[in-house]
Each structure stands twice: as C-alpha cells, then as structure tokens.
Amino acid sequence: MRKLILMAAAATIITTGCGGSGKSNAEAEAAATRTDSILIKKLQQLQTDGKIAYGHHDDPSYGLRWRFIADSSDVKNVVGDYPALFSFDLGMIEWNADKNLDGVPFDYMREQIIAHDARGGINTISWHPRNPLTKGNSWDVKGDSVLVNVLKEGELNDTIKAWIGNAADFVASLKTADGKPVPVIFRPWHEHTGEWFWWGVNHCTQQEYIDLWKLTRQIFDEKGATNVVWAYSPDKSNCMTAEDYMERYPGDEYADVFGADVYDFSTDPADSTFTKTVTRMLDIATAEAAKHGKVVALTETGLEGLGYNEWYTQRLYPAIKDYPIAYVTVWRNAHADDKAGHFYAPYPGHPSAPDFVKFYNLDQMVFLNDLKK
Ligand code: BMA
Numbered sequence: 001m002r003k004l005i006l007m008a009a010a011a012t013i014i015t016t017g018c019g020g021s022g023k024s025n026a027e028a029e030a031a032a033t034r035t036d037s038i039l040i041k042k043l044q045q046l047q048t049d050g051k052i053a054y055g056h057h058d059d060p061s062y063g064l065r066w067r068f069i070a071d072s073s074d075v076k077n078v079v080g081d082y083p084a085l086f087s088f089d090l091g092m093i094e095w096n097a098d099k100n101l102d103g104v105p106f107d108y109m110r111e112q113i114i115a116h117d118a119r120g121g122i123n124t125i126s127w128h129p130r131n132p133l134t135k136g137n138s139w140d141v142k143g144d145s146v147l148v149n150v151l152k153e154g155e156l157n158d159t160i161k162a163w164i165g166n167a168a169d170f171v172a173s174l175k176t177a178d179g180k181p182v183p184v185i186f187r188p189w190h191e192h193t194g195e196w197f198w199w200g201v202n203h204c205t206q207q208e209y210i211d212l213w214k215l216t217r218q219i220f221d222e223k224g225a226t227n228v229v230w231a232y233s234p235d236k237s238n239c240m241t242a243e244d245y246m247e248r249y250p251g252d253e254y255a256d257v258f259g260a261d262v263y264d265f266s267t268d269p270a271d272s273t274f275t276k277t278v279t280r281m282l283d284i285a286t287a288e289a290a291k292h293g294k295v296v297a298l299t300e301t302g303l304e305g306l307g308y309n310e311w312y313t314q315r316l317y318p319a320i321k322d323y324p325i326a327y328v329t330v331w332r333n334a335h336a337d338d339k340a341g342h343f344y345a346p347y348p349g350h351p352s353a354p355d356f357v358k359f360y361n362l363d364q365m366v367f368l369n370d371l372k373k
Contacts, residue, residue, distance in 0.1 A: 039183035039229050040256055042122065043295045043326040046366065052320060053122060053366040055085030055329035056345050057300075060112045061104045063333045064347045068108055074333045074347040075367075079360040082368040086116045087329050091128035091138065093170055094163035101128055101137070102332065106170060113174055117182040120372040124185035124231070124299075124329065127167055131198045132159045138197050147204035151211055164216050168223035181227035187299060188216055191235035191261050192248055201238055206248050213250035233259030233299040236277050245284045257326075258289035259299030264315060267307035274303075278319040286323055295326050302330040302344030309352040312359035321364060 031037055046053055056075050059082070061067070063074035076082050088109050091101035099105045113123045128138040133146045133156060150160045167188075174182040189199045192209060199212060220228060232255040239245050239260075249255065260281035264274035282298065289296040298320060303311050320328055333343035346353040359365060 035181045035183035035227050036229050036256075039122065039185070040295065043229070043257070043297075046326040047295060047324040050324065050364060051366045051370070052325055052364055053084035053327035053371060054360075055087050055122070055124065055327050056083040057087040057089070057329060057332040058102065058104060059083050059086050059333075059345075060116070061088075061102075061108065062335050062338075064336050064343060067103075067335055068105075074343075075345050077348050078346050078350075078353050078356055079367065081360070082116070082119070082121060084366045084368050084371040085122040085124060085327050085329060086112065087124045087126065088113065089126045089128055090167050090170060092130070093127075093166045094129045094132075096166065102334070103338070110170070110173060113184065114176065114182055117174075118176065119368065121368050122185070122327070122371070123182070124187060125171070126187045126190055128197075129163055129167075132156055132163065133198075141196065141198050141200065141203055145204055145208075146198045147208040147212060151208055151215070160212075160215070161219060164219045165223060168220045168225040171220065171228060172223055172225040174227060183227045183229060185229045185231050185257060186220075187231035187233050187257075187259065189213060190231075190233045190259075190299070191237075193239045193244065194235040194237040201248075209248045210250045213254055217250075217254055229256045229295075230254060231257035231259050231297070231299060233257075233261050234281075235261045236281050239281065239284070242284050242288055245281075246288060252292055252294075255292075255294065257295045257297050257299070258285045258292070259297045260285045261300035262298065263301060264303040264311070267303070269308060269310070269314065274315060275319045282320070282323045282325065286325075296323065297325050298328040300329055300331060304331075304344065305341045306343070306346060306350065306352045310355045311352060312356050313362070314355075317359060317362060317365070 059073050059075055063072065066072055073082055089100055089102065092099065093106060100109065116123055130137055131140040131146055132150055134140050134143055150156045171184060171186060174184060176182060189212060191197060192200055194200050195202045199209060232249060234245050262278050262281050266273060286296050301316065308315065330344040333345055333347060346356045360367060
C-alpha cells in the first residue's frame with residue numbers, strides 16, 4: 001500500500017531541472033532539451049516505472065585485484081552487465097592533481113564517464129575536497145570553522161572559488177565526441193548532517209552551509225558547467241526528522257535529487273538497524289521530494305566486506321523495494337593492496353556472488369542492459 005501512495009506522489013513531479021522556474025516559453029523549451037533535463041527525465045521515468053537503477057562507486061576504475069583495465073568491472077565480472085550508474089569522486093581536483101584521492105587519473109575518469117553515457121548509463125560525481133584552511137583532508141575538522149573564513153573576502157575565499165572552479169571545469173569538460181555536454185548528477189557537500197567533514201553540521205552554521213551551495217552553483221553556472229543534476233544528500237546521522245533533513249536545504253533552485261546516505265554495519269541477518277534507518281530516511285526523503293517535486297535516491301549505502309552473503313537480496317532489497325527511488329549507489333571495491341576488505345560489491349569467487357546474481361535478476365533492479373531497454 002505504501003508503495004502505491006509513494007508512487008502517486010512521485011508521479012506529481014513536474015520540474016525539469018533547477019534552471020526551470022520563471023522562464024519564457026522559448027527559454028523553457030531550450031531548458032527542456034538540455035542534457036541535464038534529459039537526465040532528470042530519465043530518473044523520473046525510473047521512479048514512475050517503479051524501477052531502481054543500481055550504482056557502484058569507481059566501478060570501471062579498479063576492483064579487488066585490478067586497476068584501470070579497459071572494460072573491466074567487478075560487477076560486470078559477476079553478472080555480465082555493468083551497473084546502470086557509475087559513481088566517481090573529484091577529491092584532489094582542487095589541488096590540480098592528475099589523480100583523485102583514491103588514485104584515479106582524472107583523464108581516465110572523464111573517459112569512463114563519457115563512455116558510460118554513450119552506452120546509455122548514468123554517472124554521478126561526489127567531491128571530497130581538502131580542508132582549505134588546514135590543507136588537511138576532508139575529514140580534518142580540527143581548529144576553526146573553515147566556512148567562516150572561506151566565505152568572507154580574502155585569500156581563503158579566493159582559494160575555495162578556485163577549487164570549486166576546478167571541479168566546474170572538469171564537469172564542463174564532459175562532452176561527447178561531437179561536443180554535446182554529458183550530463184552528470186553532482187552531489188557536493190554530502191553527508192553534512194554528520195560531523196566528520198569540515199562542512200559538517202557542527203563545523204558551520206546553517207546559513208554558511210547554504211551559502212557554500214549557492215557559491216558552488218554560481219561558479220558552475222559562470223563556468224558553463226550546466227550539464228548538472230544537483231543532489232542533496234544528508235547522512236542518517238543527526239537526521240531523525242524531516243526538519244533535520246531539510247535544515248540545510250539550499251532551496252528548490254539548487255537541488256534536483258533528494259538523497260540519503262545510510263550504511264549497514266552489521267553482518268547479523270537478524271539485525272534490523274539498517275532496515276529501520278533506511279525506512280526512516282527514505283520515508284523523510286520521499287515525502288519531502290514529493291512536496292518539492294524532486295527525484296529520490298539512496299545516494300550511498302553498502303556493507304563493507306559483504307560479511308552477510310545474502311545482504312543484497314535479504315537486507316538491501318527489502319529495505320528499498322517499497323520506495324520510488326530512482327537509484328541506489330554502493331561504495332567502492334578498493335584494491336586489496338590499497339585498503340583490504342574495503343569493498344561493497346561482490347567480485348568473482350566471493351561467497352555473496354550467487355546472491356548478487358539473484359539481485360541482478362530481480363525485475364525491479366535496473367542494470368545497464370535494462371536501462372538501454
Ligand atoms: C571513503 C573511503 C576512503 C575513500 C573515500 C573517498 O568512504 O572509501 O577510502 O578515500 O571514501 O572515495
């Protein structure tokens with residue numbers, strides 16, 4: 001029953017992207033043919049069809065025992081098909097580095113995004129930028145509030161603008177061979193309800209966080225990086241109510257996707273913590289998305305190391321199947337030499353591979369081949 005109610009709510013979606021409001025007919029028509037609007041429609045279609053696209057972070061970049069092998073993917077090596085959605089991270093682009101924080105060359109990332117788009121797939125990008133004040137990583141929350149310093153005029157303001165500019169340049173560089181912009185879901189300043197990132201809840205005020213989003217959007221627009229579907233993605237931490245979820249919402253012009261990040265930390269099949277938390281977060285995100293005419297997604301999830309072999313069909317799927325989410329993304333399969341045991345999708349030979357094949361075959365779950373259909 002809940003599903004029917006939620007599907008009806010999803011069907012009320014009318015927006016065609018953040019740039020859609022207050023436009024003349026000609027402008028509205030031009031906006032509707034933009035690649036970001038086409039991507040939003042694709043996400044809306046998944047929701048109205050009651051389908052959920054499966055996504056995997058860094059899927060074509062590396063897996064447990066390989067790195068940067070053309071056409072490789074742990075997911076594809078298990079089920080013979082790519083995830084519908086690839087996720088990537090821009091961390092270190094702010095430092096003009098050649099590779100991101102997990103060693104993925106930005107040129108390789110660009111090629112993979114363009115290739116996945118060409119084969120009908122969807123791409124999403126997150127960003128773990130370093131701390132502009134301390135120059136530590138995203139998780140460096142020591143010392144003063146970064147945003148107080150970053151948002152007022154001065155050297156740090158120039159720094160953050162340049163950093164956001166680098167991210168925007170990368171996104172604007174995503175083009176097909178014939179020069180058409182490739183749309184991506186961009187999910188900046190994620191998990192802000194948590195306390196582990198320098199833009200997190202205890203490290204800035206509500207207004208500062210919102211101003212950071214606005215600055216990001218402004219720079220993307222100025223740089224011509226308009227091929228973007230914007231995703232807002234609070235973490236389950238400190239997010240018990242709709243008020244908590246919406247507290248730092250930048251506004252309808254700034255977000256297209258209402259996400260939620262919820263990880264599982266239990267290999268015990270009887271543990272219901274994850275299920276309850278996903279229910280709480282997706283109840284909130286779905287209701288708020290319906291009110292604001294936005295897409296819903298489980299933007300990050302997973303059980304590190306997949307120590308529960310039936311996790312995909314017995315824990316993840318039951319938790320999400322009654323929600324009109326357009327997609328679900330699990331985190332990366334780190335190379336064993338980099339971070340052993342840090343993987344969220346099975347690889348060939350892993351005991352959860354047979355269960356993942358069952359998950360792949362579920363009618364509601366969408367991988368690349370289904371998306372093409
Ligand atoms: C985290 C871990 C880290 C990684 C970061 C950014 O959750 O996977 O090892 O560096 O995401 O991808």
